[in-house]
Amino acid sequence: MIFSFGEYKSYIQITQNFPDINEITGNSVNALVIIDENTAEISKKILNGKKLPICLLKSGEENKNWDAVNTILKTAKDSGLGRDCFFIAVGGGVIGDLAGFAASIYMRGCRFILISTTLLGMVDASVGGKTGFDLFGIKNLAGTFYPAEKIFIPLKALSTLPQKEWKSGFAELIKTAILCGDKNDSFIEQLLKLEYGQEKGNFIKLQEQPQFFECIKKAVKYKGRIVTKDPRESGIRMLLNLGHTFGHALESSAGLGNITHGEAVAWGIANAVKLGKALGITPEKRAQKITQLIYKFGYDVSCPHPLIKDNNIELFLDALKSDKKKKQGQLTFIVPDKKNARIIRLDSGQEKTILLPILNGQTK
Numbered sequence: 001m002i003f004s005f006g007e008y009k010s011y012i013q014i015t016q017n018f019p020d021i022n023e024i025t026g027n028s029v030n031a032l033v034i035i036d037e038n039t040a041e042i043s044k045k046i047l048n049g050k051k052l053p054i055c056l057l058k059s060g061e062e063n064k065n066w067d068a069v070n071t072i073l074k075t076a077k078d079s080g081l082g083r084d085c086f087f088i089a090v091g092g093g094v095i096g097d098l099a100g101f102a103a104s105i106y107m108r109g110c111r112f113i114l115i116s117t118t119l120l121g122m123v124d125a126s127v128g129g130k131t132g133f134d135l136f137g138i139k140n141l142a143g144t145f146y147p148a149e150k151i152f153i154p155l156k157a158l159s160t161l162p163q164k165e166w167k168s169g170f171a172e173l174i175k176t177a178i179l180c181g182d183k184n185d186s187f188i189e190q191l192l193k194l195e196y197g198q199e200k201g202n203f204i205k206l207q208e209q210p211q212f213f214e215c216i217k218k219a220v221k222y223k224g225r226i227v228t229k230d231p232r233e234s235g236i237r238m239l240l241n242l243g244h245t246f247g248h249a250l251e252s253s254a255g256l257g258n259i260t261h262g263e264a265v266a267w268g269i270a271n272a273v274k275l276g277k278a279l280g281i282t283p284e285k286r287a288q289k290i291t292q293l294i295y296k297f298g299y300d301v302s303c304p305h306p307l308i309k310d311n312n313i314e315l316f317l318d319a320l321k322s323d324k325k326k327k328q329g330q331l332t333f334i335v336p337d338k339k340n341a342r343i344i345r346l347d348s349g350q351e352k353t354i355l356l357p358i359l360n361g362q363t364k
Helices: 021-025 040-047 066-078 093-108 119-125 155-160 163-179 183-192 203-208 210-229 236-241 244-254 261-278 284-296 313-320 348-359
Strands: 002-005 008-015 031-036 054-057 086-091 111-116 133-135 138-142 150-154 331-336 341-346
Touching: 002 210, 008 210, 021 040, 021 086, 021 111, 031 040, 031 066, 031 093, 040 086, 054 066, 066 093, 066 133, 086 093, 093 111, 093 119, 093 133, 111 119, 119 155, 119 163, 119 210, 138 244, 150 155, 155 203, 163 183, 163 203, 163 210, 163 236, 163 261, 163 284, 183 210, 183 284, 203 210, 210 236, 236 331, 236 341, 244 261, 244 313, 244 331, 261 284, 261 331, 261 348, 284 331, 313 348, 341 348
Parallel strands: 008 150, 031 054, 031 086, 086 111, 111 150
Antiparallel strands: 002 008, 133 138, 331 341
């Protein structure tokens, strides 16, 4: 697949196995490989004995900060790499965001290649070029748009993931299924039909089902089409933030790293459904189907969320008001409608009359 994002193009390859380093860079040794503790072994398979500079970062959202960006830049400089070098990220959303941001500013922009190794990265974070890091306690406050020129999605990497990473990534699949707007919500129905079971720890069983990999491909194609139409998120691409206004505020108010991005997004989608119902936008039948999907895969949608410190809703609202999508003082939300979703904005008065009952668990 090839997608154009303004002046950039991304070549996306979905395969079962890991790519070989020569397939990634040709014969070039002018590259920096950026990994964390979780992808160190995978990088060895990819490099296959080839010697390249490596930048090892700490894993986790709590380490998605300026210090990590500085480490990447310093390693590149100390390795004598010029503007024509490759930054090769091997990891999930955090590594991709950090490496992409560093690539966008190193010598005013060097070449960037991404090998996505998590479900969240594969179905969402890898496509479209959003980069960045957390700053002043706010999720992704600093960032750029800088799509990778090549994106490799090796499905074999999924077998290395712990359950929490599966659960985090699957929430983005749910989001995409809601937005897809296909006939009779067929993408949602496809996810509902996946064999999962009731006991905990069943996400890993998804990789045994061929239809699950078809869902990954469908999500990648959908996001690619949306981002092609709106590479800098000035219009339709904003729909991809379904669940994220609530979710990012939960991540910030719970303390970055204390809840996975996907679990926060799933909680956010559930609340977006409640908001849509309160505004008369989300039909009851569709709300029930979306909620059923979220419950099936075991996400906590309780309000107030138990990770909000001391149930401090004001702390949550403060984080909400720092959201990047806010326009002219109004909070921006994406809520499901009859077929997919729409953008709505709330003023300060509506925060009290509509949002607070939802956040305090007073609505269904």
